Amino acid sequence: ACQHRLWPEIDRISMEQLRYARLGVGEGGWQLFAEDGEMKMYKREEEVNGMVVDPLKACHMVRGVTGHEMCHYFFSPDVRMDWETTVEQMTVIETIAEDTLVFLQVHKRIWPASQRDSLFWSHMRQVPDHNDRDGHDIWIVCNHSTENPDFPSNNGKFVRVTLTVCLVCQTFIDPPKDGAQIVRDNITCKITYCSVVNPGGWAPASVLRAVYKREYPKFLKRFTAYVIDQCKEKPIMF
Numbered sequence: 001a002c003q004h005r006l007w008p009e010i011d012r013i014s015m016e017q018l019r020y021a022r023l024g025v026g027e028g029g030w031q032l033f034a035e036d037g038e039m040k041m042y043k044r045e046e047e048v049n050g051m052v053v054d055p056l057k058a059c060h061m062v063r064g065v066t067g068h069e070m071c072h073y074f075f076s077p078d079v080r081m082d083w084e085t086t087v088e089q090m091t092v093i094e095t096i097a098e099d100t101l102v103f104l105q106v107h108k109r110i111w112p113a114s115q116r117d118s119l120f121w122s123h124m125r126q127v128p129d130h131n132d133r134d135g136h137d138i139w140i141v142c143n144h145s146t147e148n149p150d151f152p153s154n155n156g157k158f159v160r161v162t163l164t165v166c167l168v169c170q171t172f173i174d175p176p177k178d179g180a181q182i183v184r185d186n187i188t189c190k191i192t193y194c195s196v197v198n199p200g201g202w203a204p205a206s207v208l209r210a211v212y213k214r215e216y217p218k219f220l221k222r223f224t225a226y227v228i229d230q231c232k233e234k235p236i237m238f
């Protein structure tokens with residue numbers, strides 16, 4: 001992967017997104033728009049050329065899974081269609097490395113907007129976390145739009161969205177007493193999910209904001225429930 005032409009961009013954007021995810025929501029005009037238990041969703045209202053591109057930041061605490069497990073299932077193409085209900089087709093069009101893939105996805109049409117597709121590299125990485133006492137690393141998956149001459153945007157069929165998404169997960173372990181073995185009940189995963197999606201073409205602001213408000217909470221709840229269910233009978237992947 002390190003000699004691939006995209007590697008410098010992949011490395012830079014992934015680390016930028018890690019820093020961005022770890023910034024609090026105290027400053028920068030974030031407004032809380034959805035809450036469900038431990039999950040808190042914030043957005044900023046932004047438009048580019050009259051198109052809604054509202055950045056989103058979601059914070060969640062999930063008990064019983066590790067950050068490695070959360071990122072593994074988010075990254076894996078094999079299980080994508082099991083949890084991602086807003087995607088109609090998903091193809092891996094390039095394997096840059098075992099932790100770096102290029103996806104082409106066709107998203108379900110959101111009436112009355114025209115149907116969208118997305119083409120993005122996806123990179124998963126473990127990042128040592130210096131200021132974390134119990135020494136558990138941070139896992140991140142970063143998805144960022146890219147171009148590929150074999151799959152031109154606006155190919156007449158779909159409007160190509162551009163996106164930058166990151167899932168940053170940190171594992172916390174509450175060690176069991178008397179040196180017993182760590183079980184899933186001793187584990188909590190702190191998730192920060194950030195996304196900026198540019199619709200790539202006009203779509204009514206009111207429709208998009210309504211879809212964001214409905215779809216993002218559903219998306220994150222469904223995904224985290226999926227990972228908990230997949231992991232519960234399996235050995236812990238730290």
Ligand SMILES: O=S(=O)(CCO)c1ccc(-c2ccc(C3CCCC3)c([C@H]3C[C@H]3c3ccccn3)c2)cc1
Pocket residue numbers: 084086087105107110113116118143161163165195197198199203211212215216219
């Ligand atoms: O986290 S991921 O990388 C997971 C891999 O799939 C991701 C998540 C979401 C998107 C996406 C793509 C298109 C749209 C819109 C824009 C105009 C018309 C379609 C939206 C908006 C509508 C929002 C939304 C939020 C959550 C789920 C689906 N829909 C979101 C892409 C990638």
